[in-house]
Amino acid sequence: xxxxxxxxxxxxxxxxxxxxxxxxxxxxxxxxxxxxxxxxxxxxxxxxxxxxxxxxxxxxxxxxxxxxxxxxxxxxxxxxxxxxxxxxxxxxxxxxxxxxxxxxxxxxxxxxxxxxxxxxxxxxxxxxxxxxxxxxxxxxxxxxxxxxxxxxxxxxxxxxxxxxxxxxxxxxxxxxxxxxxxxxxxxxxxxxxxxxxxxxxxxxxxxxxxxxxxxxxxxxxxxxxxxxxxxxxxxxxxxxxxxxxx
Ligand SMILES: *[C@@H]1O[C@H](CO)[C@@H](O)[C@H](O)[C@H]1NC(C)=O
Ligand SMILES: *[C@@H]1O[C@H](CO)[C@@H](O)[C@H](O)[C@H]1NC(C)=O
Ligand SMILES: *[C@@H]1O[C@H](CO)[C@@H](O)[C@H](O)[C@H]1NC(C)=O
Numbered sequence: 001x002x003x004x005x006x007x008x009x010x011x012x013x014x015x016x017x018x019x020x021x022x023x024x025x026x027x028x029x030x031x032x033x034x035x036x037x038x039x040x041x042x043x044x045x046x047x048x049x050x051x052x053x054x055x056x057x058x059x060x061x062x063x064x065x066x067x068x069x070x071x072x073x074x075x076x077x078x079x080x081x082x083x084x085x086x087x088x089x090x091x092x093x094x095x096x097x098x099x100x101x102x103x104x105x106x107x108x109x110x111x112x113x114x115x116x117x118x119x120x121x122x123x124x125x126x127x128x129x130x131x132x133x134x135x136x137x138x139x140x141x142x143x144x145x146x147x148x149x150x151x152x153x154x155x156x157x158x159x160x161x162x163x164x165x166x167x168x169x170x171x172x173x174x175x176x177x178x179x180x181x182x183x184x185x186x187x188x189x190x191x192x193x194x195x196x197x198x199x200x201x202x203x204x205x206x207x208x209x210x211x212x213x214x215x216x217x218x219x220x221x222x223x224x225x226x227x228x229x230x231x232x233x234x235x236x237x238x239x240x241x242x243x244x245x246x
Contacts, residue, residue, distance in 0.1 A: 036112030036160055037090055037098050038144075040137045041169035043118030045086050048077025050118045052102035055130045059119040079118055086114065086167055093165070101140050102132075109144045110152070110160050119173055122202045125185065126178030134170060134205055168206075174198045 039045050043061070050060050057063075066075040071082035077100065078084045090098050098114045099106050106113065117132035124133040132140075148157035179185050179194055189197065 035093070036110055036164035037086065037093065037095055037167065038112045038141065038164050039086050039098060039114040039116050039167045040134065040141075041116040041167070042120045042131075042171075042173055043079040043116075044169045045084055045114065045116040045167065046077060046079060046100070046118040046120075047084065047086070047098065047114045047116065048100040049102045049114065049116060049132060051077045052100070053117070053130075053132060055119070059117075059127070059130055061118065077118075085169075089165075089167065101144070109148055112164055113144055115140050116169070119177065120170060121174035121178050122170055122198050122205070123174050123178055125182075126174045131173075134202070138205055138208075171198065171202065 039047075043059075046061070048062070051062050060077065061079040062075045062077045064075060066078065066080065067073075067082060069082040072078075078087075087097055090096065095111050098112050101113045101115050115132065115137035117137070119127040120131040120133055120137070121127065122134050124135055126133065145157065145161060148160055151157075152160065174194075175198075179189075179191075185194070
């Protein structure tokens with residue numbers, strides 16, 4: 001994914017990628033099972049969910065030259081020549097590769113699962129109908145929670161959920177496709193208003209989920225690493241290419 005710097009008629013416009021990384025894999029017990037890893041976001045972290053939805057080829061990565069470094073035998077749907085960042089995090093945490101949620105027959109969610117979808121944004125209007133937007137990703141997470149509860153019982157399921165690491169990488173598509181690629185949107189909303197919508201909805205999504213999660217999870221949120229406002233510069237590009245998808 002390429003981060004574009006954009007000029008927006010003199011006002012700062014933030015291309016936002018939010019990484020919520022709770023670095024909690026550390027365990028004092030050497031052989032203890034690692035926590036799960038739950039992933040939300042766009043093509044930066046999609047492990048193949050878009051292979052299972054109706055979409056356009058640009059939103060998929062299940063063809064060459066993807067995967068050309070040979071780590072995977074064939075293109076998997078990752079927008080990469082091999083692994084993506086969450087694969088390395090999983091490896092570091094001694095977890096298996098985290099499967100895309102829509103892959104059939106996932107036997108066990110206790111290691112976490114990946115809900116990300118290439119092209120997705122925070123707003124449901126971003127690449128609408130062609131991606132799994134954040135709201136839907138969070139609904140899927142609720143289903144995983146229910147499934148864990150049925151399988152493991154409430155107490156154990158809550159333990160899995162609260163000890164898990166949550167990784168979110170999303171936001172750039174709301175600007176590239178959702179705003180620059182949509183004249184109607186630009187007419188309806190000024191840049192700052194639109195920015196407020198993206199940040200507002202992202203904040204809301206995290207807060208709603210956060211309230212539903214257990215107390216121990218909310219304590220752990222103190223450790224959030226927030227990388228926000230990655231690219232803000234005037235006088236660069238006037239307009240990002242419309243077909244840029246991340
Ligand atoms: C463009 O934005 C408008 C207004 O939000 C929305 O209704 C429409 O679906 C968007 N168009 C595309 C192609 O996403
Ligand atoms: C979320 O986005 C919608 C448009 O998709 C907007 O109407 C609403 O105000 C936003 N919510 C927040 C809390 O910013
Ligand atoms: C956010 O953008 C402003 C304006 O360019 C900059 O001064 C600030 O350092 C940025 N913050 C982060 C965390 O990158």
